[in-house]
């Protein structure tokens with residue numbers, strides 16, 4: 001099976017790259033800008049043809065949540081129009097499209113974990129553009145799996161954990177919001193789940209599935225920051241603040257915990273707890 005991974009240099013794409021070599025029966029082709037722009041139809045069709053692609057895993061995205069408020073055209077181009085182009089290519093090749101989306105499609109007014117079929121109501125441009133990308137895929141791709149995830153971090157790229165490690169060694173004190181609850185996701189865990197699903201997917205079957213995947217457990221950004229400091233024994237004090245005291249350009253959901261029952265049951269996945277994954281990542285890197 002030939003698998004094209006877009007956004008191959010991002011956090012998730014890089015983790016997939018590390019796993020790819022270990023899997024027989026699947027040949028991965030990793031692309032990112034400038035060699036493959038997912039919004040460029042001709043480029044996408046050419047690359048899919050060149051590698052006789054059977055499946056596409058879309059890790060490419062515009063992920064700057066706050067910047068998206070100032071650059072909505074750029075966010076919609078990558079997060080809505082890009083998936084549309086990939087869905088068309090998947091249709092032409094009768095290929096499976098695996099697409100990664102976000103917990104920010106929800107408005108956070110729930111106080112119980114979100115299921116895949118729950119009503120969406122994004123609070124900002126990033127979430128709205130990702131939702132519209134999902135809808136393009138549902139309308140066009142003949143066989144797809146949309147996997148929503150949350151609070152992604154990795155040893156690659158820029159993310160909350162690496163920011164905390166840096167600030168924790170520079171400062172004595174740090175304020176972090178306590179009134180946004182969710183679940184961190186180690187990109188390596190999500191990559192492993194995706195590869196496991198790809199290795200077992202039935203090519204005769206048509207998929208039209210939306211799944212939720214994050215690590216297990218729930219925490220606030222404040223809890224997450226404290227866990228990073230504790231694991232590294234950084235002397236920086238973390239102080240809880242409300243979102244009102246830490247205004248950001250984009251509004252974020254107060255609660256975006258994802259229910260993972262469906263993906264665990266369909267694919268028989270065991271998902272690590274976020275604290276265990278964080279410790280594992282910090283032992284290995286940074």
Ligand SMILES: NC(=O)c1ccc[n+]([C@@H]2O[C@H](COP(=O)([O-])OP(=O)(O)OC[C@H]3O[C@@H](n4cnc5c(N)ncnc54)[C@H](OP(=O)(O)O)[C@@H]3O)[C@@H](O)[C@H]2O)c1
Nearest residue numbers: 007009010011012037038060061063100102149150151152
């Ligand atoms: N990060 C999170 O906290 C989070 C949370 C929930 C869901 N997600 C979703 O999870 C997925 C993976 O996220 P991630 O954190 O791995 O993202 P990331 O690290 O920002 O990687 C995205 C990659 O896509 C590339 N890219 C941007 N525009 C492109 C285009 N037009 N064509 C091809 N590639 C393009 C980026 O290149 P440049 O760096 O050069 O722009 C980057 O290498 C995304 O779908 C994201 O929406 C992320």
